[in-house]
Amino acid sequence: MDDHASIKVQAPPVQLERVPLVGNQRGLGWLTDRIAGVIEGETPAWWKMCFAISLTMMTVCFVMILYLMSTGVGVWGLQHPVMWGYAIINFVWWIGIGHAGTLISAILFLLRQKWRTSINRAAEAMTIFAVMCAGIFPLIHIGRIWLGWWLFPIPNSNGIWPQFRSPLMWDVFAVSTYFTVSVLFWYMGLIPDLAVMRDRAKTKIRKIGYGLFALGWTGSNRHWSNYEKAYLILAGLSTPLVLSVHSIVSLDFAVSQLPGWHTTIFPPYFVAGAVYSGFGMVLTLLIPLRRMLKLEDIITVRHVELMCKVTLGVGSIVGYAYAMEFFIAWYSGNPYERFLFLRNRAADPFIIGPMFHVAPAPYWWAFWTMVICNVVVPQFFWFKKVRTSMLTVFALSILVNVGMWFERFVIVITSLHRDFLPSNWGFYAPTWVDILQYLGTFGLFFTFFLLFIRYIPLIAIAEVKGVTPQADPHHPLGGAKVGGQH
């Protein structure tokens, strides 16, 4: 048997011809030095300035909570019949942002998307901090904050369980589970990198600090084998959570009978919106960071482009959902739903309103801001020129989050302010407390995020090394070839 004649030398697979995930053929040592250098280097001036601002805003957040708690929900702009306002809008907005992290780390991991390695750590941190910001709102928005624990199934003096038919109840479980699993997943992934920090530590405090949380990691084969198994299991556990959390949040609305809320499309529509805003936020955070921390070779233009593509995809789903809501309002023949979509939302004073001979909707500007930011803006990502221009992507990513905030505003406020009986129609305007409370959560978010980039490796060092060309001996640039060393 002579098979040698039949052996052919095949061209390398296409994916090897793609732009490498780590630029400039950077070596493994360089990667460690650069990422650990962010923590080990001197504190940059911009960091100190941002941290001071964030800390101030975080203080504002807590002062506002104190004022609210001591005085009453009336300090907010809520009024009959708009019983939910900024608090719920901000809750849904932050929790939506918190979706990108787990999607990137869990779903993209299961789908073997190697590009996730450069961004997953920061995105997961963003998720955790965003969920923390989100978690504040449902608690403080209730009338008697000190009794918020009655929503948990803890035995209390009333002798009754919470009511499991209420979507608010489901929220408590969905959000707390999501937060717990996200933190676990994030921490799991951190262990090898914390060990790196421990081994590089030059001060005793660092050695003990990182060493404590590195849980005695030595990098042995057994450790890696256990680690990878656990990581896979957690990825599997997190994946359904990505879909469930925002589905449940959307049920807060969909379960009610209010026109504009009572829609079966809500769960998938909310999940798409959440991923859309989450990627928007990741782009907003990482584009300046890669520049300021000189990580352009690790978070490459290709990474940004890929994120833009995901944003485009989910953004288009969101646009489709908007169109479908209007179609169903018309097709169902429900006069209240038709009324809501035309007269509470879409009717502007210039085109749509005059076309249908109706008065402009009180919040038409909110609706059209949402449409422009969530339907028009992502369509720019079809163009490679846009995707590769960092400044443009940064600007558009901010618009994405503006749009998503207005989406929640439109859903919550325009549905509530004019419903079935005209005599109970009203209007809603936030007070200064609402606005400062919202801005305050940015302080909370950025305080944590800045601490994160300063004290925890913001890129998964071990994972990025695994996707460099050098790690793959079959890669044309891989193995111990020239330029593969550093």
Add this chain to the structure above:
Amino acid sequence: MIACQSENNVPIVGKEMVGKSREMHWIRLDRYYAGPVEDPQAVAQPMLCQHCEAAPCESVCPVNATSHDDEGLNVMTYNRCVGTRYCSNNCPYKVRRFNFFDYNRHPLNHQFLYRSPLVAKTDGEWELLRWLKNPDKGNLPEDEWQLAKLVKNPDVSVRMRGVMEKCSFCLQRIEQAKIAAKVKARDTDHIRLTEKEGTVPKTACQQACPAEAIVFGDMADPASSVSKAKEQERTYKVLEFLLTKPRTTYLARVRNPNPAMPDSKEHPLPYTSEEFNKGPFSPGEGAEEPAEKGAL
């Protein structure tokens, strides 16, 4: 409305709060108009908690603060309420009212409502300390507190801030009547309240209404006036298609103008539901059926 307010300790909230639609009245008068703007025909419809059989408010409350009792009343348990306000959002009649501030513990002045007890003083004493000493009195000045204690109906709980409230069909009056009937019944089992014997109580609004437009009674008793009113063909339920199955029903208004009167003229009828559905995007503004008589 005033009868209800004094019976049920409904707080007076002041001009500032009424301007923000935060009034606390358990019953309101909705007005509907038909005909031309210059010469409209107006009808009023008292709107209060409809005590729905399939109440949308009940299923969304995470802490069971609003539920059904065995007589079919939709009752609020103030003690359990944490104030998520979801019930109000899900109420198609929007008849639930929320205590945005501690109206019963603050002088009714815009500044007092908005200022935090952490930084304010009343009668020269730090408000937080004052509140800790006597939570009931809160931050009312001494003289107002003495007065406030006398104003309230002792049979009805005074609600604190952060709690939702709504029409209870004067539950306290029903309870009093039941207790009286039980005392009278002694060892017999004749405890059912009946209209014939005059043991069914009147609600405060019913008692005060000179036109006797509000009827309250036992729906399970076919002889009661409320059951008879419900049998009329003019009877209807507000937003019936939502299947909330309200126990409060209304009787459509009957007009019988005298054509011989000098100012008599033909008035257009309000929209029928067919006309109402024909026009695209036409519901809402002034297109509801007129209504009058409330009945349980």
